[in-house]
Amino acid sequence: MKKNNATLKDVAKLSGVSVPTVSRVVNEEKYISDEVKEKVLSAIKELNYTPQWTARSLRLKRTLTIGIIIPNVSDYFFGSIVLAVENYFRKKGYDIILFNTSNDEDIEERAIKLAISKRVEGIILATISKSEKKISALINNFGIPIVVVDNKLNIENIDQVLSDDVGGSYKLVEHLIKKHGYKDIACISGPLEESSSFEKLAGYKKAMEDNELKVNKEYIKVAYWKKSKAFEATRELFENSNKPEAIYCMNANMLIGCLRYIIKKKIKIPEDLAIVTFDDYDFVSVVYPPVTSLKRIDIEMGTIAAEILFERIEGSDADYKIVRIDSDLVIRNSCGCN
Amino acid sequence: MKKNNATLKDVAKLSGVSVPTVSRVVNEEKYISDEVKEKVLSAIKELNYTPQWTARSLRLKRTLTIGIIIPNVSDYFFGSIVLAVENYFRKKGYDIILFNTSNDEDIEERAIKLAISKRVEGIILATISKSEKKISALINNFGIPIVVVDNKLNIENIDQVLSDDVGGSYKLVEHLIKKHGYKDIACISGPLEESSSFEKLAGYKKAMEDNELKVNKEYIKVAYWKKSKAFEATRELFENSNKPEAIYCMNANMLIGCLRYIIKKKIKIPEDLAIVTFDDYDFVSVVYPPVTSLKRIDIEMGTIAAEILFERIEGSDADYKIVRIDSDLVIRNSCGCN
DNA sequence: AACGTTATTGAAAACGTTATCATACATTAT
DNA sequence: ATAATGTATGATAACGTTTTCAATAACGTT
Structure with a gap:
């Protein structure tokens, strides 16, 4: 492989004009004679010249x-x-x-x-x-x-x-409460230092409180957006004496971890447990069973x-x-x- | 917002040394006195100097x-x-x-x-x-x-x-044939101009032929890696008079489209239809039901x-x-x- | 004939680096 | 003591562009 590194100078030399003229041809400025333009273009082709962005950037800032x-x-x-x-x-x-x-x-x-x-x-x-x-x-x-x-x-x-993390969360949780009457709703959360987790949690809490439901701390599990942690969180929720009726996942990645446990334990959805999740990724429509989710507008x-x-x-x-x-x-x- | 664009020159002026010396400090070369180094570093800090890669790149090639x-x-x-x-x-x-x-x-x-x-x-x-x-x-x-x-x-x-598209495909299809005795195996394919599709198809055909099964052209559907096309392909397969017993998807994206049809039509897996897919993405383990797949080594x-x-x-x-x-x-x- | 335009080109400088070379001083070896 | 080496710095050039700026020619206008 030969390194091709033709520069304006090379093109200029081959076509017998000055460097700035070649530059002008390359940048399609006006005031170039057809004759020169043609010569330069053919030289560019012959030498396989490509402008060098490193130099250009420096000059152009x-x-x-x-x-x-x-x-x-x-x-x-x-x-x-x-x-x-x-x-x-x-x-x-x-x-x-x-x-x-x-x-x-x-x-x-x-x-x-x-x-x-x-x-x-x-x-x-x-x-x-x-x-x-x-x-x-x-x-x-x-x-x-x-x-x-x-x-x-x-x-x-x-x-x-x-x-709209607060509002989105609210919609999901409210749906579980109002439409289906679930009371024991667990939440698999991202790290609470991140605003998106924090706000989603706020939406969850607000939906609960607006419907006179108590927020149970044991139902809030931080799984750091990770599948494996969500799997563990779900296990903990189910090994606990009072199992939740529903789980709300703050993103679809954690939904996967959650579902892995559910499938492993053959927990029936929605009979034994309801699930909703933030983020309507494509696969959410084909998991077992297709999961109610929150879709950001298109x-x-x-x-x-x-x-x-x-x-x-x-x-x-x-x-x-x-x-x-x-x-x-x-x-x-x-x-x-x- | 003020534009900060301190250059070596600015740093040099402020610290009372030459430009190359500043460069040497920045690049941690040897042969710089501690005294100078200190002056320069503090000037760099004061001016918030950051080397400019456009210039560096040009010079260093x-x-x-x-x-x-x-x-x-x-x-x-x-x-x-x-x-x-x-x-x-x-x-x-x-x-x-x-x-x-x-x-x-x-x-x-x-x-x-x-x-x-x-x-x-x-x-x-x-x-x-x-x-x-x-x-x-x-x-x-x-x-x-x-x-x-x-x-x-x-x-x-x-x-x-x-x-290893040929071999991987072969493994998947062979599993359907040898382990389960399926004969009517359909294939949802990517565009055949792409080598990966072409080779996967070759693996499919070889597995069929090695087991003395006929390759039925109607069972090969090109869905261009797309969910929507895979959905259509699956529909066509099922609206056909002789439905396949099994479907092999060449990637997991098309699996989603395929499953959407299956879920919509309440087709039972694996009773009514078996499915296998190339690519063991995370969600493949939690779709309905979890799908046998081909996992590339880690x-x-x-x-x-x-x-x-x-x-x-x-x-x-x-x-x-x-x-x-x-x-x-x-x-x-x-x-x-x- | 002198003058202003307009069209076309090139010389020189500049963008911010780093590399080369030269210089100066300090240290060590002979 | 002198030469050789090692340490520390600066002047200058170079990387490949584009941007002045100036120069020239061609052309119509007064």
Whole structure:
């Protein structure tokens, strides 16, 4: 394999014009004679010239690159965000640099620094939000446009695109209570330091209290979004003397863990136990039995975040806003409906 | 927000030394006096200096960036590959630029060109492999290390990491035949232009023929990896006069579509129909009923591809190789076992 | 004939790094 | 004592672009 690294200079030499002229041809500026243009183009073809973005970026002070920092690409939820952001920005001529934080605070901080060092023009950040001060400092120091998704960051002057976690949770739990009269409703939760867990829990509690039900602490199990922990949580719930009538999972990943226990123990749904879950991923419709879930409205969070970010990059100084994505119940028979 | 753009020059001025000296401090070279180092470091801190990779890259002729080109990040299979590649290369100090091709040939070609223009140091490519000549030309012209994953590319002199599609398929279908005596086995396939579909089909056919079963063309439905098409395919299979006894899905995404029809029509598994699928994604264990599947061995394809790519970047000139990832049956009760 | 446009090109500088070379001083070896 | 080495710094050039700026030619206008 031969390294091809033709530069403007090479093209200029071959076509007998100056470097800036070649540059002008490449960038399709006006005021180039047809004759020169033709010569240059054929030289470009012959040498297989491709502009070098490293040099271009340096000169233009533009990288046309967006950083996207998320806990886990292979998670469906984040994967969809990445997909949407990539689609949006690719059309605008931007590249995407991906940073996977594996839910690690330090890695997240390093990722932000790296993104800054690479001079990305904007950042989409799904933070685990434990290090708000540090992040705040980083962002303020470098004045780089940033949009936060999923977990809320308690920083002013920042755009955020979030789910309606309180309301969504409320809908799910209220459905269990009002429609089916369940009282003993357990909750398999994400880590409570994250705003999305915290708010989902708030929605759960509110639904309970609004219906004069007592919130039982033993029914709240933190499973850190993990299948294995959700499996254990479900086991604990069922080994306890007063088993719950219903389980509410804060995301579909934990639903899998939960269902594994249920299938293993041959617990009957919905006869012995009702289940509802946040997030209407595709597989939720085909598990045993299809699970009632909460579907975020079809507009992708990632797309909205990308739009907002793009406007900031273009220089918008609109007020910073928090967008909440609305969601709807998708009723299936895991809760007894039907 | 103030733009922070301190450069080496600014740091040099503030600390009263020359630019190269600051550079040396930043890069932790030896032969710097403690006194100078201290001054420089404090200036760096004060100015919030971060090295600018655009300039660095230009000078070093290194971008420390890998391009990863895949059809769809939000697909679990590709998401996992991206995750593995990101993890591997992040540790080595590389960034990942993500290109999503949406299964579009033109986008794929453009992605490769873009990656080259950005001077990535290597590419991981999950191709849809329709444009082999073009890709071949691109790769040969620029001599950039590249590793192909998932779909085979008929190009010599290229490393590839693929599944054992023939063998895996064979295992699944053979299980249906030998263990359970099914004869009428349908197959829901991906597009046959893609090597992975083609090879999976070959495995299916071989298993049938080795067991003296006739391959019935009506039982082979191409659903292009899509849920909706798989749903339709299943409907067609069941509206046909001679219904199949078993269905083999070439991936788990199509399994979802297939199951949607089955659930809708209340078809009993495994009494009325057996199912097996390629790919043991997490949810496959909790669908109705848990589905027998083919699990690729635990080492991630992405990691292997990343390792190979890294060695090429480091200059390895070992023979080009095709690695096949082995896989095992995970037997559940969708086929009648248990 | 002198003048302003408009079209087309090139020379030189700049973007922020790092590499090369030269210089200066300090230390050690002969 | 002198030469050889090691330590510490700076001037300058270079990476490949694009952006002034100036120069030239062509052209119509007064």
